[in-house]
Each structure stands twice: as C-alpha cells, then as structure tokens.
Amino acid sequence: MASSTAALSTTHRTPFWRKRSFRSGVTGWLFAAPILIYFTVFVFGPIIASLVMMFYDWNGFGPLSQAKFVGLANMQEVMRDEKFLGSFRNTFMYAVIVVGSGVVFGLLLALVLNGVTKFVGFVRSTYYLPVMLPMTAMSLLWGLMYQPRYGFLNQVLALVNIPPVRWLINPDTALLSICLMVVWKGLGWYMVIFLAGLKSIPEEFYEAAKVDGATAWQRFWGITLPLLKPTLLFVFVVTVIGSLQVFTPIYIMTQGGPANATSVVVYWVYLTAFQFLRLGYASTQVGLLFLVILVITLIQLRLFRDGGIRSYY
Amino acid sequence: MSATASTSTTATPKRHVIERQMASVQRRRLVRWFMGQLFLWTIILAGLIFMITPGIWMILASFKTQSEISAIPLRFFPEVWRVSNYPEAAAAMKFWAVFRNSLLITGAITVANVFTCTWGGYTFGKLRWPGRDVVFMLLLSTMMIPGFLTLIPRYVLVAKMGLLNSYGGMIIPFLTGTFGIFLTKQFMLGIPDELIDAATVDGSSAFGIYWRIILPLSKPIIAVLSIFVFDWAWDDLLWGIMILTDREMWTLPIAIANLRIQQSNQYELQMAGSTVAIIPVILLFLVLQRHIVQGVALSGLKG
Secondary structure, eight states: OHHHHHHHHHOSSSOGGGSHHHHHHHHHHHHHHHHHHHHIIIIIHHHHHHHHHTTEEOOSSSOGGGOEEOTTHHHHHHHHOHHHHHHHHHHHHHHHHHHHHHHHHHHHHHHHHHTOOSSHHHHHHHHHHHHHSOHHHHHHHHHHHTOTTTOHHHHHHHHTTOOOOOTTTSHHHHHHHHHHHHHHHHHHHHHHHHHHHHHTSOHHHHHHHHHTTOOHHHHIIIIIHHHTHHHHHHHHHHHHHHHTTOOHHHHHHTTTOSTTTTOOHHHHHHHHHHTSOOHHHHHHHHHHHHHHHHHHHHHHHHHTGGGTGGGTO | OHHHHHHTTSOHHHHHHHHHHHHHHHHHHHHHHHHHHHHHHHHHHHHHHHHHHHHHHHHHHTTSOHHHHTOSSOOOSOSSOOTTHHHHHHHHHTHHHHHHHHHHHHHHHHHHHHHHHHHHHHHHHTOOOTTHHHHHHHHHHGGGSOGGGGHHHHHHHHHHTTOTTSHHHHHGGGSOOHHHHHHHHHHHTTSOHHHHHHHHHTTOOHHHHIIIIIHHHTHHHHHHHHHHHHHHHHTOOHHHHHHOOSGGGOOHHHHHHHHHHHTTTOHHHHHHHHHHHHHHHHHHHHHHHHHHHHHHHHHHHHO
C-alpha cells in the first residue's frame, strides 16, 4: 500500500493503476488468493478451532451449539488420565527408538555405501523400496511374521538355536517389535538423505585432513559430522514430527495392546474422538502433544543453529 | 620414474631395493583396499537380504495354503502354487470396488496437487508482489505443525459439509500441501527470469506464462511431486476410517486392515491382499526409481 501511494504522489502522467509494479502486485495477490482461501479453511481455521475445542465438551454430532464450555476441566482430566499418560510415554519411547536407530543405522549404511563405487544405484534403490511400500500391507505382513509359534522370524531364529520371542504378545517386547518393523521400512529413506549429504561434502576437505595425518575416526568427527549438521537437522525435525504421530502399524498390528503397551497418542485420540465420542477431550490430548512437539522442534532448531538453518526455514 | 632419474647418481643395488619396496607397498595397499571392499560389501549384502526377504516371503505366502504358511518347520516355497488365493482375497475384500475407490481418490489428489503446487511455486517463486515473502513464511510455518492438530476440526468441517462417505470428503481436504509448494518453489528458482520477461514483452498474461512456460518446464519436479503425493495418499488409513464408514466406499488400506480383523486366520488371503496392494507402488517405483531417489535426496539437501 505504501508503494502505491508513493507512486501516486510522484507521478503526474500515469495513474497508479496503470503502473507496472502495481499491476504485478495485483496479479500476485490474485494468484495467491485461492491458495490463501484454501489454507484458511482447511489449515489455519482448523488450527484455531482445535485450540478452542480444548475448552469444550462435545460429542461431535448435532449442532455446534450443543458443545458445552467446560473451561480447564479437560486439562485437569488429561493430567490424571493414566491411559493417556501411558500412551504419551509409549509414543516417546517409540519416537526415540525409531529416530535414534534410523539415524545411526542410516548414517552407517550411507558411510558404507559411500565407500564403494559399483552398483551404488541398484543398492540404493533396493534399500529404498520398503519406504515406498504401503504401511498397511507391511503391517499385515510383519504381524504374521511376528506370530510366536510358526511365524517366519521365530522359525529363522530357531535355525540358529535362539529360543522363540513372543514379539507382539509380550508387553515388554511389543513396542520394540513395532519399532523394528518401522525402522526396517524407513531405513532406506535415512540412507538416501545421508548419502546425498555425504556427497555434498567437498573431497578436498578429506584430502587436506589426510595430509595433516588425521585418522578416519578423526575425519568423521572433525569433518563429516559437522558438515552434515544441516542434513541432520532436517532428518531430526521431519522424523520426530512424523514418528510422534504414528498410527497405522499400531492400528493394524496390536490395536494398542497387549495391556496398552503399544497404545500411542494418535491411536488413543482416535478412540477418544470416534469411539468414546468426546471430541473436546480428544482435542485437549492433541493440544498437549502439539505443545511437546513444538518445544522439541524449537530445541532442535536451537541445537543445530550454527549448521546453516537459514538455508532450511 | 623419479627412481630411474635418481639411479644415475646413486649406486645400482639400491634401485632394486627401492623397486621391491614400492611393489610391496603397492601390494599391501591393494590387499588393504580389497579387504576394505570385502568388509563393506558384506555389510551391504547382509542389509540387502534383510531388506528384501520379508517382501519375497509375503509374495510366496500369497501362493501357499494356510497350513503351509503355519507349517513347522518352515516351508519357504509353496508345494503347489495356489493362484486361487487371489480371487478369494478379492471376494473377501470386495476388491474391485475398493481398488476403484483407492485409484480414483489417490489419482484425483495427485493430479490436483500437481496443478496447485506448481501454481503455488510460481506464485511464491516467480511472481513479484508486495507481501509475498511474509505470506510464504506463514504458509511454511504450517510445515512445523503436525497434521493431526487439525484432524478433528477438519473432520467436523467435512461432516458439516455433508461429505462423510463421499469421494469429496477424501479428496477436498488434500488438494494442496505446503511441502509440495515449497518443493516446486525451490525448483522454480532455477527457471531463468529472462524466459518469463521475454514472454511478458510478447504480451503473455501471468496465467499464460504459468500454463505455457512454467508447467512444461516443471516436468522433473512434477514427477517427484506426484510420486510423493501418490505414495502418501495410497497408504492413508486414519482419514479413511474416520470419513468412510460405508463399506462400499472403503479404500484399499481400510480393506487390508479389515482383513486382519475379519479374516484373522486366513493368512493366505491377507498375504494375497497385501501383495496386490503393493503392485501399483512397485510399478511406479520400477518406472521412476531414478526420479524418486534423486527427489528424496533433493528434498533433504534443500530442505
């Protein structure tokens, strides 16, 4: 607006609506308008609605006027809700295990693959394949492989004389079993991203370090890891947000069992909203997880600040 | 070669010593290189086996009888290849209706995203207008917001619009995405401005430029984008079980999840259904694997 008034006062012959800068400004806003309207309806609006619903009690049916304002009652309930808090703990365990092992094994694999020259394309694609495969089908498959008596995994373990594991049936191993399957499925993604990061590090750095007599170990800690910082930030932010929202494998493989050992927040929210029909209370649970994700993301952004965040966000 | 130059001044016996030493150094270096490669390839191959065995086992199991799948000791190959598992699974899943629903919904979402995301990429990457960067940052900030935060209000919205149990309810909330807009915008920074300026001088409108210049030039990023969107939409379970309660409207993920519940002991049907569900993705992957892997690498490098 400031620029258009300035244009008005300084030019006498061409009115501002004929000016090229004004016209391109109008065009830009016209182009952006459908996107902005869509985002207002389907993203910004729902975000605000979600925050408002935290203070209401509503079953989701009938007119919105039936929603009852309950103040902080939902908040108080959530703090005492053992099942929700248990789901919260499980979700965290899951995220830490999945992201942690994904990063460690993905980086190791990328380093290994960075050391060979033949068949790299083929190997990369094969590792990436499970990433593409539908989680629903893979959950069904692994659910069967985890069958304790005649499942594929226990039979293979029996070949090397390892006693059978009660994968999904034992509350102590159920969540870990789901993590194993998710890591298997996601490993290729981590590897491809890290491999691209490794390839972007200039070879001269390593050569210079070699001349100075640095060992492979020193080169990894001194060059590779610091220069991978932007890649690591991207991987951590994306996978933490993603894995805290896990739903599909839980829904198909365990339905939260045994003894709530694999119940996670989004699964529990789904039950609260659509089985127990408590949309307001479910929104409070969502809000709490959101708050935690926000804090974690901000911490990550701060931890990796020197790694060139500007190029990312 | 420098050794031969130095021999003219030094004694001859030393030359043999140097040559022998060099040969042994080279041999040792070769052995070390070979051992290193052997080590790396052992890890790679072990990993490859770990990655592909479950999938192969699934495909084989889809041709077995139920008792073969649960046989002790393990039977890796079926005795008779039972192709009839497939029509049986198809009947149990109402496969054709389900497959058609999935294809329609996923296809519509993918096509819509191709247009909306390139449109957004052009608007925020190439058009110049006041407030553009502020608006873009606002959109980008939603990338940090997990999708489930909007899940319940969006469900209420779709229900109020009367779109439960409809294709519209599955498609309309997913017509565009921040990540796709961001990805195409990054790509469009590489399209030279001169091209657009020249078209403007020739009298092209902004829309004409989008349609005739931007869209055709964006083919590589469109390939990457459509794979991402297709792969995600094809596998979406949570939104489906919220919106689609009517069996006729189910998508493939819902039908597959239901196999676990309703045909809980018919493993051969579960595996046949799962195998069919991965076919479109495998086909897409075989045709476009180079684009896919490069696209993922790109998304990691540029954000």
